[in-house]
Amino acid sequence: MGLFGFGRKRKGAGDEARMGEETEPTEKVEERANETAGQDEDGDRENQSAASGPERGVGRGPWDVNDEDVVDYDDYLDVGALYLPFLQGIQLRIKAKSQSGEVLGVTITYGQSSLELEAFAAPKTLGLWDMVRSDLLKANPKAREVEGRFGGELELPVSVKGKEFLTRFIGVDGPRWMLRGIMSGPAAEGGEEQETLYRYFQDVVVDRGEEPLAPRDLIPMHAPVSPAERAAAAAEEGEGGEKDSKIPEKPTGPFDSDQQTEVKTTLSRGPMFSEVR
Template sequence: MAMWPFGKKQEAAESTYEDPTPEVPEDVEPQEATVAGDTGPFDGDTVDIAEFDFSDFSLGILDLGSMRIPLPKNSQVQVEMGEQGPKMVHIVTEFGRITPVAFAAPNSAGQWAEAGEQITQGMMGDGLETDVDQGPWGPEIIGQGEHGKIRVIGVEGPRWMLRMTTTAPHDRAEGLRDLAREITARTFVYRGSDPILAGNSLPVVLPKQLVEQVQQAMQQRAEQAQQQAAQALKAQSQQVDEVPTEEPTEK
């Protein structure tokens, strides 16, 4: 899969990329996100997403407030539900699942290196075999298990850090790796001016359509919980009714 075959709208007719896949030396240092240019991820507070043409890759933009992500064709958005509501947003593709998260970061670089160590330790604690792959933006953390492979891509930007976590079966892991890098290169992060502690995730706002779907899912979950509780009470009541009572013996 060719990397990043896109450009700004006013330059789209002139932009050609014979071999856009960058060669990454083994000793590459983590690179920061692009503030201005033809490839990202981009700082949305200073770069206008409307200037770019992603129609060759995407049918629409997933607007999450702090992130705007051109969705690849033939993909779907999945909202992972927690007890208190939406927990995580995933992009489900033919290769596997991609989970984007943006974090607040200090002005100085180094947050991804620190996060990478923590991610590696967490993978090892889960019994995964870990490795590091050099990607377009620096080290990518890999965890392999019996059923599949996890890859975590990290990119540092102006006071933010973007993390893409991929999960795929072994036979589709390379395809998901390439697609995740494509998505990362087209993602816009909006840090904003609000004070947010470094390391905390930037707030996510679900689009109206997703909100409606989430509300329906939560309502269905509540109805199922009520039904299960009612069935449990009914079963318990039947068990009580079926307990034989002892007749009093005459003396």
């Protein structure tokens, strides 16, 4: 498998319909393009904002499970709120409550860098990332807003045991959810590891679910379930048997991100950053 061999896309009904259509004459295409170019640049501000904001849309994630062109995530790791792509060279850390073991977040480690992922419920009618970014700027004098792959992002130095580390906060709004990522290590400043983690973030699939959650509530997660475990459970269920007890049911939320947590991992590397206040 290649480094990013998981990026297959599902073909929508519209794609199949277009396959049988005749190609439009070049003259008509050019005529329509000229008409579009002549439109008032100060028109429809909302559409302009959507086009210049975080790059989530046709052909680009992070994805929602209900997107028409969502990537094929059958081979992804299921952690409840998120479906995570497999990538050569990564390791996964799970952040969970100390007492109950309920999963609160996941961290992907690649090379000397890491990307912590959390999905939050958001309002139906507006995005959440702009508000969260503004709150972080107000609460952290050292924070600096920068333009990144997904629009507005934050660079924030964090002191851990007397040493200062740079973190990069990225966020994207989806339908009733916001996916936030925190990069640390060399990826926070740029380079190949940043590019890899940007692309990883872009291929994540979010499952908001239907349970009622207040804006900024963490979307419930569960212990990782592999594609093989999902397939085995589906086959057993299809044969009339009971659902495999090894497949955890999606827990009900919301979760409190301020709970004392433990990290289940075999890694032995530098500090991770869960919440910066």
